[in-house]
Amino acid sequence: MDPQHIWYPSYGYGEQKGLVIGYYNTGNAARTYAALSPRDREARAVAQGVKIHGEKYRTELEQSFSIAWHRVPYIEGAWAFPNTTSPGFKKLQTGSGNVYFAGDWMSEISAWQHGAFWSARYAVQALHARVMAG
Ligand SMILES: Cc1cc2nc3c(=O)[nH]c(=O)nc-3n(C[C@H](O)[C@H](O)[C@H](O)COP(=O)(O)OP(=O)(O)OC[C@H]3O[C@@H](n4cnc5c(N)ncnc54)[C@H](O)[C@@H]3O)c2cc1C
Structure with a gap:
């Protein structure tokens, strides 16, 4: 049905x-x-x-x-299922200038909350590394 x-x-x-x-x-x-x-x-x-x-x-x-x-x-x-091995996807994952992208679609586990958490953590870690690098 x-x-x-x-x-x-x-x-x-x-x-x-x-x-x-x-x-x-x-x-x-x-x-x-x-x-x-x-x-x-x-x-x-x-x-x-x-x-x-x-x-x-x-x-x-x-x-x-x-x-x-x-x-x-x-x-x-x-749901969005981007090509996670494409250079464009990797570039989006690393952010652009002061802008970082986060969302389940920005992870390798799209369509799951797990992917959303993973992606948020990835963005925060990237930001942290950048700040610590001065
Ligand atoms: C039908 C359906 C079923 C699902 N079932 C499951 C499941 O069983 N288990 C599971 O783990 N996951 C499930 N998911 C996936 C899960 O809901 C998502 O992975 C998760 O909600 C994504 O979280 P997020 O924070 O990345 O994005 P979202 O939860 O989409 O949050 C993004 C937020 O940004 C806001 N926003 C957008 N544009 C702007 C703007 N310009 N300015 C300000 N705010 C803006 C939106 O309103 C939204 O509140 C399901 C999704 C759908 C659609």
């Missing part, structure tokens, strides 16, 4: 209320949902979820929000 993934709460599992990721999709399925209004996305995802969980999936839903990452200005996608 086009939700592709339904994600159950990763904490407080089994409690009275929780957060469910109603769809986590890519490709054509993501484009199908992106073309709908948030209200219609919800209706579509719930209709699919009801097939798995029954009517409670609809009646117990309090509220929802959704985001189509490829329609977010400047980011235009959920």
Whole structure:
């Protein structure tokens, strides 16, 4: 089905209320949902979820929000996978003048928080080395 993934709460599992990721999709399925209004996305995802969980999936839903990452200005996608062996990438990693770049996309572990931390640390270390070198 086009939700592709339904994600159950990763904490407080089994409690009275929780957060469910109603769809986590890519490709054509993501484009199908992106073309709908948030209200219609919800209706579509719930209709699919009801097939798995029954009517409670609809009646117990309090509220929802959704985001189509490829329609977010400047980011235009959920993840970036640059060519990490290219000279351009290495140059960006070393910064330019007083400017240092950090973000998961600026690491070898794009699309993960681990990469974001790694990249921030890399930038701070580079700055530190520069200051210590006088
Ligand atoms: C759908 C999805 C699912 C994910 N699932 C996982 C997962 O399960 N596990 C995991 O580890 N990672 C996951 N990630 C990746 C994780 O969210 C990112 O790796 C992490 O948030 C990147 O952190 P960051 O600090 O590099 O960038 P961001 O969190 O994107 O922070 C950048 C910030 O800069 C702000 N900004 C942008 N431009 C400007 C400007 N001009 N001036 C001021 N502020 C600006 C933005 O608003 C944003 O708040 C997922 C990402 C997505 C999109």
